[in-house]
Amino acid sequence: MASNTLGSRLLRRKPVSTLIAESEGHGLPAGAPEGGGRSGIHLRRSIGLWQLSSIGIGATIGTGIFFVLGTAVPDAGPAVILSFVLAAVTAGLTALCYAEMASAIPVSGSSYSYAYATLGEGVAFGVGICLLMEYGVSASAIAVSWAEYLNKFFDLAFGFRIPEQLSGAPGGGHWFNLPALLLVAMICFLLVRGVSESVKVNAAMVGIKIVILLLFVGVAVTGFRSGNLTPFMPLGIGGVGTAASSIFFSFIGLDAVSTAGEEVKNPRRTMPLAIIISLVVVTLLYILVALAAVGAQPWDQFKGQEAGLAQIMQDITGQGWPAMIFAVGAIISIFSVTLVVIYGQTRILYSMGRDGMLPERFAQVSPRTGTPVWNTIVVGLGVGALAAFVPLDVLADITSLGTLIAFSVVSVGVIVLRRTQPDLPRGFKVPLYPVVPLLSIGFCAYLIKGLHADTFRAGAVALVVAVVVYFGYSIKHSRLERPAAQAEAVEVDAR
Template structure:
């Protein structure tokens, strides 16, 4: 039983064009997909908490540190994406370096990042949508606007609600868009990202004159006597919190087989979106802490609070901030629901999932079967389960994938140095190892309950692999034929 058989990178390259996807995306589309997935609640929510409780005005430094940490992983993704431009993302990269079993674990783990992530963000979208429509005198009954289950202690219990209808609605709507075609999906994402960036730009431009430099003094508040509360330890603590604001750039690689020039444009999309988002995050954090004293920013909507402090002249901007937040979450759901079906498709092409998962619609040229499956599962999760349980699973699943990709770059450089790499991660092995250490460090600070859920999830995945995937693997069939 060869559990660590690898699929040679040459074979992966041969399979690059053996599909029915439509190549319609370029580097600009990929940057917008990355921004669409990265910029969500992080810029509208996490900035306030991180500044008020940990970094103060030095939150801008925290974003630089966190951005550099994500850049290490992003550089590793960029190298693999240029070398193995398949829609399987980290799964395909692991398959070429560390073998089928670990590739399966990563593919199974990516469900936590993309499918469960979409459900988590849709739950957050529901809260913003309910708040926005309430301003127009409309009201959704609690029974139809909350999850049916809540998590108390270590047990799930019924809330009395029936279904989180707004969360289900946004997933169903976006699933329908994704089934129509990649060009249409990219267009919708571009429009949403355009609205989101316009709102953020308006906030920066119109609120900048209201900055009081005294709010930035001291820029690095003295430590309050506890580790992680202001001072340099607070800056690093805040960097750990806002690390999750960067998650999403890796979803760009899932569109590899729909990119006209993937080896060139995928690194542009991954690194370009990270750069743009880092600049946005730093700019917003400086304006926020310049308008509102940092200790007052520990609120659910810090950006809206900053606009309010600017006075009645900017009252018109407040509803647009909520629209921007809603749009931000919408594009995140779209990109996550775009990524997951392509992971399923790639795994089915390798024989690890049933052949039905590999079907591509002859007219729309999208993986309609897996798109429907992903939308259905995400809608059930978002409608029934509480957001806190879902979000912790997304974090650990994403960080595990990042860690494996970083380590895989080092391994493949050692065992296959002759492979053509149109983009090369600089300073190997230092950059990949730094990325892996940063991600592992973040994982270690997650609650024990999250680790237990991850183990249970992986055990379930192993049962499916040994019950179906191993026997039906294309590599297994090839070795049997020999």
């Protein structure tokens, strides 16, 4: 029967069996109308291991590594290498928890779906809002910087720049960011056409990004000076922690793998492997780039340095071609990251729409392309508007906070699911349980503590929005609100 008290409504959980049945097309949520508002069409399983790993790598290796050293090295000095290790350990502990949850609950929705199955509807909705802010706001923030790198490439290659009025947020002589709008439009066009085409484009771009970063490492090593590593920790251990909090932004995206749960072939095996592969590749590249960079340039020269990696290569080689290579690399990187981030947001909205947390139209899937077309268009309009009219620093405030909260919830979910459903089939289990999930929670809390005050103010605004939407709409339209006696199970073909 439907829950009667507020507390029981907030704590009601969605059975894992129901989540999996919906993803496989074996049945609809309790009380859903025939077709579930989706004409009986489900997401298609078309993504393999390499393509899924590329989604994780592509979502993670983005603009972060291209600019994060300019803010992290002044905080930690050469010990920024330890900051990368600390951020990587946090991401790694959480990635192991994600791997277990993804193998046990191979559905779309990432930590939103995991929280719904383990911690209840209220927490799940809050996590869903965190993810929407993480994906939507970070997509806009990433798209904003596309104009900068595009202008740099045009300037170096053709001596031409996009007019200032069309390359930034309103104010200071700018009207709106036209390149950001075009970027979001191109990505939404790809996603509407189909996931298979999108992941192929992303896989190719990931390969290019890896080659460019390895090229930087190869060039920077030739200018390596051991004296640049001393003093190693000029600002103490506190500086290492502060830098790690900002560097964590560079690891955001590993959870994008888990948003593709319903479109992956053999998900119980493929998803854990893809998460671990993504983590290993990203961590090795980041540490190599950081070590090569601080070894090639004194740490006190990083502050305020624009296009830092390109500048280091230019200083070592004495030529201008490195800046052009990195401009091209950044253009490709930003496109790839924005593609994966917008993809992830549409799949989270899909899951929330299917559960009644948002209007049913968010869960509609095109019978021709197998993609949530209306959902993608709405996301594109929202992300495009933010990217075109809101400054970059405003957009970036909440991303790390939302991600760390979502990561913590997944780690808690592993513990809860082990206790409540110990016999649930799992394609991967967290080693050293429960030490790993507890450490993950602790490391996430430590990094949250190091965030700036503006981030917490933005988080408070997101919390207010979540409360208003949940109590104004979601709690009354939840599929779990409808009495089971009124539910009609409808068998549909997952075509």
